[in-house]
Amino acid sequence: MxxxxxxxxxxxxxxxxxxxxxxxxxxxxxxxxxxxxxxxxxxxxxxxxxxxxxxxxxxxxxxxxxxxxxxxxxxxxxxxxxxxxxxxxxxxxxxxxxxxxxxxxxxxxxxxxxxxxxxxxxxxxxxxxxxxxxxxxxxxxxxxxxxxxxxxxxxxxxxxxxxxxxxxxxxxxxxxxxxxxxxxxxxxxxxxxxxxxxxxxxxxxxxxxxxxxxxxxxxxxxxxxxxxxxxxxxxxxxxxxxxxxxxxxxxxxHLSGLRFPPPPPKWYSRIPPYRPVARFMRWALENLPGVVTNRLITGFLTTVLVPSYKMFHEGAILVNARGERFTDETRDSAAEMGAQPDQKAYILLDGPLARKFSGYPYYVSTASGFSYASMEDYRQNRKDIFHEAPTLAGLAGQIGVPAAALEQTLATLNAERARDPKPGRPELKEGPYVALGPVRYYINFTxxxxxxxxxxxxxxxxxxxxxxxxxxxxxxxxxxxxxxxxxxxxxxxxxxxxxxxxxxxxxxxxxxxxxxxxx
The missing domain is CATH 3.50.50.60 (FAD/NAD(P)-binding domain)
Incomplete structure (x- = not known):
């Protein structure tokens, strides 16, 4: 037509x-x-x-x-x-x-x-x-x-x-x-x-x-x-x-890149966003501890959230469902993500790096209400995509990837970073290890x-x-x-x-x- x-x-x-x-x-x-x-x-x-x-x-x-x-x-x-x-x-x-x-x-x-x-x-x-x-x-x-x-x-x-x-x-x-x-x-x-x-x-x-x-x-x-x-x-x-x-x-x-899925809906997230509800939440955000309000805010989120690329520039990596690293995470990964099993991946950090992302400017993602979500916010409120274990084998079991492959991926990575050390690109070798995901590649808008x-x-x-x-x-x-x-x-x-x-x-x-x- x-x-x-x-x-x-x-x-x-x-x-x-x-x-x-x-x-x-x-x-x-x-x-x-x-x-x-x-x-x-x-x-x-x-x-x-x-x-x-x-x-x-x-x-x-x-x-x-x-x-x-x-x-x-x-x-x-x-x-x-x-x-x-x-x-x-x-x-x-x-x-x-x-x-x-x-x-x-x-x-x-x-x-x-x-x-x-x-x-x-x-x-x-x-x-x-x-x-x-x-x-x-x-x-x-x-x-x-x-x-x-x-x-x-x-x-x-x-x-x-x-x-x-x-x-x-x-x-x-x-x-x-x-x-x-x-x-x-x-x-x-x-x-x-x-x-x-x-x-x-x-x-x-x-x-x-x-x-x-x-x-x-x-x-x-x-x-x-x-x-x-x-x-x-x-x-x-x-x-x-x-x-x-x-x-x-x-x-x-355009704006595109890796995205977390929205959280599973809570019963209260189905409440329409009436103004009295929003005013109470605003009061809570201004007056109550974040540990209380962030859980409530997270339950209302319906959008796909954007992981901060600063995690990758500070050393985090992406691994696929086979436990393999498949891209340079500091560059756009659209083509590589499309070729991965189920087009999904996990963001992998070790203990020191995970602790670094405790809030602005080192945040995991932005989000409505509390603006900058920390690793602790994800640990407490996004248990569906937050995975943590003292060992790589334990983490591999949580996210369903082969433990031997994940361990080999980290061994290869750490050897490369030891040979060619760069600021902001540390070796990932201290537990507890954290995986966030799965993440997928989306385009938000052009x-x-x-x-x-x-x-x-x-x-x-x-x-x-x-x-x-x-x-x-x-x-x-x-x-x-x-x-x-x-x-x-x-x-x-x-x-x-x-x-x-x-x-x-x-x-x-x-x-x-x-x-x-x-x-």
Whole structure:
């Protein structure tokens, strides 16, 4: 099916789904923010979601938002500003050695404080702010109890305002009239259904992390078979815009790597993230010992957690189900992981190295709520993936790998490190030995977003704006670089709101002013 059709071409080929002021495609964080913003401005809004439930990648994320001038910073006596945030964001992005988009970077840092307050008004609770270098001030705010809270509270707000939300409704095409996008064609209950938009269509349908061909094309052929965190992110918005002559910026950028599985669900983890529950958890985090609260927080986690690569740079190794080391752990291991039995591995540390990872900056992973999880957090709260024994043979028995092979792997490793000692790469020869896992290789998301202008209008052939079409979130990155925790979600919610305001403005005004409406 073509990604773009003119109105006469689809006439008679689909049923009429009605007309709305604004249509939003994709009900992740950006789409929910866009739909709420448009509806709040008095515009009738349709939100179409490909999956059977809302939330998108946002609902599967760690859940942090980096922002300045928050009530959390003020309570801690932290004096901060968007200008300082912008400088620190530049320090994060410097390692990428890419030009970035300074206009969008400033748009983010100047608007995310208001977006953060908007999230709180929507019912979200946060803990923090927490430290993350090279931020010179604490800016990382972690959602409580976990990222499911975003679709829960934003979905409730959208429905209360009157947003028409349709799930299991993939959008297949854009409808054009005289070069302007005037609607979309979605599959509803197995039938092609056309919806028209008076103001505009906002594409917030994620990235292409779940499309093997796009991963191979934009990133690397070795990424073609990597498992995505969000299987619905198949690049639908990118495909439709490329059919209009649009382009993707920074297509190779992505977040991928080894991931721990989520913990087994506890009975209390099934409690919806009501605000009183989140407020109690926030109080507990601020007032009770970590040994008490971390167990509770861990029980609520539903996302795949990212092991810190600092463990590998300090000497930890990966072993497969045969007890063999199979890669240089300090480099990307996508191709090697795909070739291992069951595509799984274990992170192996000895006693001194395991004790080193006791908290920031030596942490095992980030996690919602308590930000940086230590080895002790995993020992106490993740017994499903934490394995410890005084001997290698004992550890091998726990994780089900051949003891002789594991012992030979460590003997070979230690001999190599003894011959060629390097800082941060010690021999692993003192018990108790620890194995974390199994871990698998996943791709979280791609940063290859569509080219858009300052109004978040999609740019088509010749980088000319496509009238009536906007993009936000991971779909509408526009070349902005967002290294560091909390910047992607900040952009997701902020860009969704801004795109919706421009789309809503076009409902009653034919010519958009150069500056456009601000948040």
């Amino acid at each position: 073509d990604a773009v059709r003119t109105a006469p071409a689809v006439a008679g080929a689909r049923r009429d789904g009605g007309t709305f002021d604004v249509i939003v495609v994709g009900a992740g964080g950006a789409g929910l923010a866009a739909a709420i913003e448009a509806q709040s401005l008095g515009r009738s809004t349709l939100l179409l979601e490909k999956a059977e439930k809302i939330g998108g990648t946002t609902g599967r994320s760690v859940g942090s938002v980096a922002a300045t001038n928050t009530s959390h910073q003020i309570r801690k006596g932290i004096k901060d500003s968007p200008e300082e945030h912008l400088r620190d964001l530049g320090a994060f992005n410097a390692k990428l050695n890419l030009p970035g988009n300074p206009v969008f970077a400033r748009m983010l840092v100047e608007n995310v404080p208001d977006t953060f307050r908007w999230l709180e008004e929507s019912g979200l609770e946060f803990f923090g702010p927490m430290t993350e270098l090279p931020h010179r001030k604490q800016r990382m705010h972690n959602v409580i109890p976990d990222s499911r809270a975003y679709p829960f509270h934003l979905g409730r707000r959208a429905r209360k305002l009157g947003v028409d939300i349709r799930t299991a409704a993939p959008v297949e095409e854009l409808i054009l009239e005289d070069g302007r996008v005037v609607g979309v064609v979605a599959t509803i209950a197995g039938r092609a259904t056309a919806f028209r938009a008076r103001g505009g269509v906002v594409l917030s349908c994620g990235d292409y992390s779940a499309d093997g061909k796009s991963r191979a094309r934009h990133i690397s052929p070795t990424m073609a078979n990597v498992t995505p965190v969000n299987p619905y992110n198949t690049g639908d918005g990118h495909r439709m815009v490329e059919a209009l002559g649009g382009r993707i910026i920074n297509g190779h950028l 940063d290859g977003g569509l080219a858009v202008n300052e109004r978040l209008e999609v740019l088509g052939a010749g980088d000319r704006p496509v009238p009536g079409l906007y993009a936000a979130g991971l779909t509408g990155m526009g070349g902005v670089l967002l290294e560091g925790h909390g910047h992607h979600l900040g952009w997701v919610f902020t860009s969704g709101r801004i795109a919706a305001r421009h789309a809503a403005y076009r409902v009653t005004t034919a010519d958009l002013p150069e500056a456009g409406p601000a948040l």
